[in-house]
Amino acid sequence: MKVILLKDVRGCGQANTIVDVAQGYAANFLLPHKYAVAATEDKLKEFEAKRAQMDAAKAKEEEQLSGKVKSLEGKTVTIVARATEKGGLFKALNAPDFAKAIRAQLSLEIPESSITTDPVKTVGEHKVKLHSKNSKAELTVVINAQ
Numbered sequence: 472m473k474v475i476l477l478k479d480v481r482g483c484g485q486a487n488t489i490v491d492v493a494q495g496y497a498a499n500f501l502l503p504h505k506y507a508v509a510a511t512e513d514k515l516k517e518f519e520a521k522r523a524q525m526d527a528a529k530a531k532e533e534e535q536l537s538g539k540v541k542s543l544e545g546k547t548v549t550i551v552a553r554a555t556e557k558g559g560l561f562k563a564l565n566a567p568d569f570a571k572a573i574r575a576q577l578s579l580e581i582p583e584s585s586i587t588t589d590p591v592k593t594v595g596e597h598k599v600k601l602h603s604k605n606s607k608a609e610l611t612v613v614i615n616a617q
Contacts, residue, residue, distance in 0.1 A: 472497045473510035474487040480506050487522065487555035489515075494544055496516050539579050544608040548572045554594050564591035569599055571614060 472494045476484050484490045489510055492501065501507040507567070510516055550572050553561045566586040573581050581601065588599045594614050601608045 474501055474507035475514060476501075476507045477480040486596050487518075487525075489518070491519045501598050504555065506552075533604050535555075536582070536585065539581060540585065540601045540606045540608045541602045543553045543573070543577070543581070543610050546577060546610075546612060547611040549575050549615060551615050551617050552594075554614075558594040558616070560592050560594065560614070564614065565590050571609070572612070 473489060473491050474497050476486055476488050480484050483492060483501075490507075492507075495505065495535070495579060497509070502509065510518075548569070550564065550568065552564065555561070566583040566588065569586050569588070570581050570583050573579055585601055585603055586599060587602060588597075591597050591614060594616050596613045597614065599610045599612050601610055
């Protein structure tokens with residue numbers, strides 16, 4: 472029996488996919504618990520329209536992210552953090568800290584998953600790599616002692 476999964480089901484599939492399962496499994500577990508709906512003609516048409524809409528929204532979101540990443544190329548962000556006299560930081564700085572600084576200083580919302588770098592543990596100037604599906608950029612982060 473073909474069903475459209477509404478939620479992720481372990482051993483069966485992920486949400487918003489069409490899977491073929493045993494009729495008893497569908498009738499006794501998936502349908503009563505509202506994990507899936509039967510894949511009728513009407514539901515399949517509705518599902519395809521919804522999927523096309525979601526794909527278009529995702530493509531638009533990726534395009535916007537690529538534009539944001541390109542606009543950050545060569546920019547500089549400053550972060551003030553507590554540090555020792557030798558220049559070591561008390562707390563390593565990671566992607567969430569850099570995303571917060573970009574949001575505060577450059578007014579751009581960049582997801583943490585788009586920032587790739589090793590944890591920064593020293594005061595000074597560091598390069599942070601940003602990426603999206605279609606573009607890459609390098610941002611300079613200056614870390615000053617508090």
